[in-house]
Amino acid sequence: MVQRRPWEVEDGLWERIAGLLPVIERRVRYPGRKRLDDRRVLSGILFVLYTGIPWEFLPQELGYGSGSTCWRRLRDWHQAGVWQALHELLLAELRAAGLLxxxxxxxxxxxxxxxxxxxxxxxxxxxxxxxxxxxxxxxxxxxxxxxxxxxxxxxxxxxxxxxxxxxxxxxxxxxxxxxxxxxxxxxxxxxxxxxxxxxxxxxxxxxxxxxxxxxxxxxxxxxxxxxxxxxxxxxxxxxxxxxWEIREDLHEAFLILGCSIICWRRLKTSFC
The missing domain is CATH 3.30.420 (Nucleotidyltransferase; domain 5)
Structure with a gap:
């Protein structure tokens, strides 16, 4: 059995996050380059969170997109309140399971x-x-x-x-x-x-x-x-x-995301 790397988004976590992400409509007339899959970009964000690697050194061969792409999604999703909503969702599930x-x-x-x-x-x-x-x-x-x-x-x-x-x-x-x-x-x-x-x-x-x-x-x-x-x-x-972030909102995004991952791990152990 191949062990999943910790920054790869698990199905259960992705099911909770996917519904919180803002919907981006692709332009019809000038669509431009196809938008990279959100789940893969999230894995890139988690890779940076786990390893601490600089954005510009994010390995392209992992298929998570460029560091600039992951940086922008982290920023945009934080501004949209995704990370805070995820934390609150997981806290609610923990409370429902009697774990708070x-x-x-x-x-x-x-x-x-x-x-x-x-x-x-x-x-x-x-x-x-x-x-x-x-x-x-x-x-x-x-x-x-x-x-x-x-x-x-x-x-x-x-x-x-x-x-x-x-x-x-x-x-x-x-x-x-x-x-x-x-x-x-x-x-x-x-x-x-x-x-x-x-x-x-x-x-x-x-x-x-x-x-x-x-x-x-x-x-x-x-x-x-x-x-x-x-x-x-x-x-x-x-x-x-x-x-490492000059912008405080990006470090706060990592901080809230870290809290959410801790909540997810605790919730996941309750399934076992």
């Missing part, structure tokens, strides 16, 4: 180098002031990413706490109202702020945030570690370890 636990959530941030600068970059306090960005993620109880955002490397984690909470989509999948808020939220000392604790309570979330100056061993870490595990999965994609 909103009883608690965890947040964390992670620095990465931004080699070419651009918007949402800044001097990194953990990398000798070199230009960097920051990934912020909020996960449910088992580490499935509910939302992820990108900021400059000099932005403090606590400033992104409420933006992350508000970025959680309304997750369907069960009868009744969609679920949008976890019951409790775990965070480390970087998020220690009574102001933000009050804001969390105002939206119905119980804050469980470690306080500065207290000894380690509070026991909160047994729930917070899932956010670090989510970063380990996200940064397994080489394109998310270092930011």
């Amino acid at each position: 636990d909103f009883s608690r959530a965890a947040v964390d941030g992670s620095h990465l180098r931004a080699m070419k600068g651009g918007a949402k970059t800044g001097p990194s306090p953990v990398d000798r002031g070199k230009t960097g960005s920051k990934h912020h993620v909020i996960t449910e109880a088992h580490g499935i990413p509910l939302a992820a955002t990108l900021t400059g490397g000099n932005r403090h984690d606590v400033t992104q706490l409420m933006p992350l909470v508000h970025a959680i989509p309304a997750v369907k999948g069960k009868r009744g109202r969609p679920r949008k808020r976890p019951d409790a939220l775990f965070a480390d000392r970087a998020y220690d702020s009574d102001t933000y604790r009050r804001e969390l309570r105002e939206v119905g979330i119980r804050p469980l945030i470690a306080r500065r100056g207290t000894q380690h061993g509070s026991g909160l870490g047994i729930h917070r570690w899932v956010a670090e595990a989510a970063f380990a999965l996200l940064h397994w994609f080489r394109r998310l370890r270092i930011r």
Whole structure:
């Protein structure tokens, strides 16, 4: 049995993505070159996400199209909301399968180098002031990413706490109202702020945030570690370890796509 390469789009994933892609009508009078198959181009985008290879070095012999073609589709589909819609669709399927636990959530941030600068970059306090960005993620109880955002490397984690909470989509999948808020939220000392604790309570979330100056061993870490595990999965994609994109929207597209692939893997294991 030939093992499928991870960047090749599986049938189940393609069935979910195909219905989200915008329909491009071909011109009748001057049709131009025939548009490359969307599924093959998506494999090219995933190849770049998995390997981190520069767009211009995408091997033509793989049949995924040129790097510029894949770059444009990534941009266009992101602008059309495809990646966010895919993430929300997979979250809904996970909830329907009983694989999402909103009883608690965890947040964390992670620095990465931004080699070419651009918007949402800044001097990194953990990398000798070199230009960097920051990934912020909020996960449910088992580490499935509910939302992820990108900021400059000099932005403090606590400033992104409420933006992350508000970025959680309304997750369907069960009868009744969609679920949008976890019951409790775990965070480390970087998020220690009574102001933000009050804001969390105002939206119905119980804050469980470690306080500065207290000894380690509070026991909160047994729930917070899932956010670090989510970063380990996200940064397994080489394109998310270092930011090569000057345009922040393209890196955000990769970030949301990475979250979607993690959700798909978790959903796929439930079929077995």
